[in-house]
Amino acid sequence: MWYSRGVSHLDAPTATVAPLLRIQEVAADVGLTTRTIRYYEELGLLNPAARSEGSYRLFDVDDLERLRFIKGLRDDAGFSLTEIGQLLEDEVARTRIRERFRSSADPVERRALIEDAIGRIDRQVGSLRQKIGRLEAMVSEAEGRRVHLETHRAEIDAGLEPAPHTHEPRP
Amino acid sequence: MWYSRGVSHLDAPTATVAPLLRIQEVAADVGLTTRTIRYYEELGLLNPAARSEGSYRLFDVDDLERLRFIKGLRDDAGFSLTEIGQLLEDEVARTRIRERFRSSADPVERRALIEDAIGRIDRQVGSLRQKIGRLEAMVSEAEGRRVHLETHRAEIDAGLEPAPHTHEPRP
DNA sequence: CCAAACCATAACCTTAACGTTAACGGCAAG
DNA sequence: CTTGCCGTTAACGTTAAGGTTATGGTTTGG
Numbered sequence: 001m002w003y004s005r006g007v008s009h010l011d012a013p014t015a016t017v018a019p020l021l022r023i024q025e026v027a028a029d030v031g032l033t034t035r036t037i038r039y040y041e042e043l044g045l046l047n048p049a050a051r052s053e054g055s056y057r058l059f060d061v062d063d064l065e066r067l068r069f070i071k072g073l074r075d076d077a078g079f080s081l082t083e084i085g086q087l088l089e090d091e092v093a094r095t096r097i098r099e100r101f102r103s104s105a106d107p108v109e110r111r112a113l114i115e116d117a118i119g120r121i122d123r124q125v126g127s128l129r130q131k132i133g134r135l136e137a138m139v140s141e142a143e144g145r146r147v148h149l150e151t152h153r154a155e156i157d158a159g160l161e162p163a164p165h166t167h168e169p170r171p
Numbered sequence: 172m173w174y175s176r177g178v179s180h181l182d183a184p185t186a187t188v189a190p191l192l193r194i195q196e197v198a199a200d201v202g203l204t205t206r207t208i209r210y211y212e213e214l215g216l217l218n219p220a221a222r223s224e225g226s227y228r229l230f231d232v233d234d235l236e237r238l239r240f241i242k243g244l245r246d247d248a249g250f251s252l253t254e255i256g257q258l259l260e261d262e263v264a265r266t267r268i269r270e271r272f273r274s275s276a277d278p279v280e281r282r283a284l285i286e287d288a289i290g291r292i293d294r295q296v297g298s299l300r301q302k303i304g305r306l307e308a309m310v311s312e313a314e315g316r317r318v319h320l321e322t323h324r325a326e327i328d329a330g331l332e333p334a335p336h337t338h339e340p341r342p
Numbered sequence: 343c344c345a346a347a348c349c350a351t352a353a354c355c356t357t358a359a360c361g362t363t364a365a366c367g368g369c370a371a372g
Numbered sequence: 373c374t375t376g377c378c379g380t381t382a383a384c385g386t387t388a389a390g391g392t393t394a395t396g397g398t399t400t401g402g
Contacts, residue, residue: 024378034379039360054368056379076305078249081359107327114324121317128310132303134247139299146292153285160278195348205349210390225398227349245389252389 020050020058030067037067043081045070045088077131087127090120191221191229201238208238214252216241216259233266248302258298261291 023034030037040046041057046067049060066088073079073087101113194205201208211217212228217238220231237259244250244258264287272284 022379033361035361036359038380043359052368052379054379056368072305072309076302076309078302111324111327114320114327118317118320118324121313121320125310125313125317128306128313131247131249132306132310134243135299135303135306138243138247139296139303142292142296142299146289146296149285149289149292153282153289156278156282156285160282193349204391206391207389209350214389223349223398225349226351227398 020060021064022052023057023059026059026064026067030064030071032067032071040067040070040081043085045081045085077128087124090123191231192235193223194228194230197230197235197238201235201242203238203242211238211241211252214256216252216256237266248299258295261294264291 021029023037026032027034027037038057041048046063048057049063050058052058070081070084070088073084074081079087097113097117101110104110104113192200194208197203198205198208209228212219217234219228220234221229223229241252241255241259244255245252250258268284268288272281275281275284
């Protein structure tokens with residue numbers, strides 16, 4: 001259980017309220033700049049959980065998760081922010097679904113919501129796997145070249161050991 | 172008269188001379204625009220095999236291979252052109268090595284060149300595998316969520332018992 | 343020889359993804 | 373209250389990765 005991570009200082013008494021972070025703490029925590037976070041909001045990749053009295057952005061745990069997700073897609077997978085937007089539509093919908101899920105008592109509906117969420121995850125995974133597949137193709141192509149070179153090396157070694165200092169006649 | 176990369180006299184006895192392509196054919200073949208190809212040259216990602224009398228760029232088979240390699244890295248792997256430049260330095264060296272290799276008769280030197288080439292390939296593969304690893308981490312994280320949802324679904328399917336599940340631990 | 347198609351360089355334009363700066367408000371401490 | 377830091381919006385700057393002319397040479401079929 002890891003939900004009290006990050007915020008420790010100014011908000012002890014009101015216990016049940018989820019800790020809302022301001023943009024700098026979020027930036028430091030997630031590893032993005034404040035500008036980047038605002039930019040992502042501008043692009044519609046997220047909308048912060050709330051605004052303070054003075055219209056400060058306030059982020060909750062889901063926001064952090066979403067930002068990490070975006071960063072992962074951007075850095076690790078090399079997706080464009082537009083592509084990420086596609087994947088996030090699924091992610092956003094998933095979050096909304098989760099809320100509906102909590103407020104629903106009908107097992108049939110709950111089951112349908114879960115079914116939907118699984119579908120969205122599967123699409124994300126499919127997209128990632130596709131990328132992995134292309135990378136693996138490149139790896140195996142490179143390894144093919146490697147094998148070729150190893151063969152060459154073996155040939156040379158075979159001719160090298162018996163007569164190291166003689167000129168090699170063509171095979 | 173055009174200057175060109177060395178066509179090795181050791182290559183093939185009665186060689187059908189490799190056809191040198193002009194930029195448009197290359198572009199159509201590889202799937203890039205002429206502008207992009209010139210831009211890559213400008214960045215130092217390749218230098219065409221030769222120039223014609225009227226200074227037309229002329230590309231050989233190695234150039235095409237390189238361009239496909241670049242495109243693969245860019246599209247499939249999402250590397251930046253700068254990162255690709257790093258990987259290509261190895262690739263460039265490999266090509267140069269191959270030329271020296273052809274014009275060398277000394278088995279010891281040939282062996283060393285092959286050894287070197289293998290090392291370069293291994294670094295490329297390492298870089299790709301690193302990326303694959305990060306993508307796979309994302310996949311398995313997503314699949315973890317999937318499993319969680321499946322568990323929920325199974326609980327629902329196992330009867331309409333409203334056990335008060337207060338909060339989802341790991342969305 | 344000549345026109346059509348191709349190529350070269352150079353310069354400027356565009357889009358994505360931010361960085362930077364300006365001008366201003368909120369708020370806790372001294 | 374004012375100092376200092378954090379926040380806001382708005383606007384302009386920058387870099388990467390090309391697209392788009394403009395101007396002029398090259399190649400090649402007729």
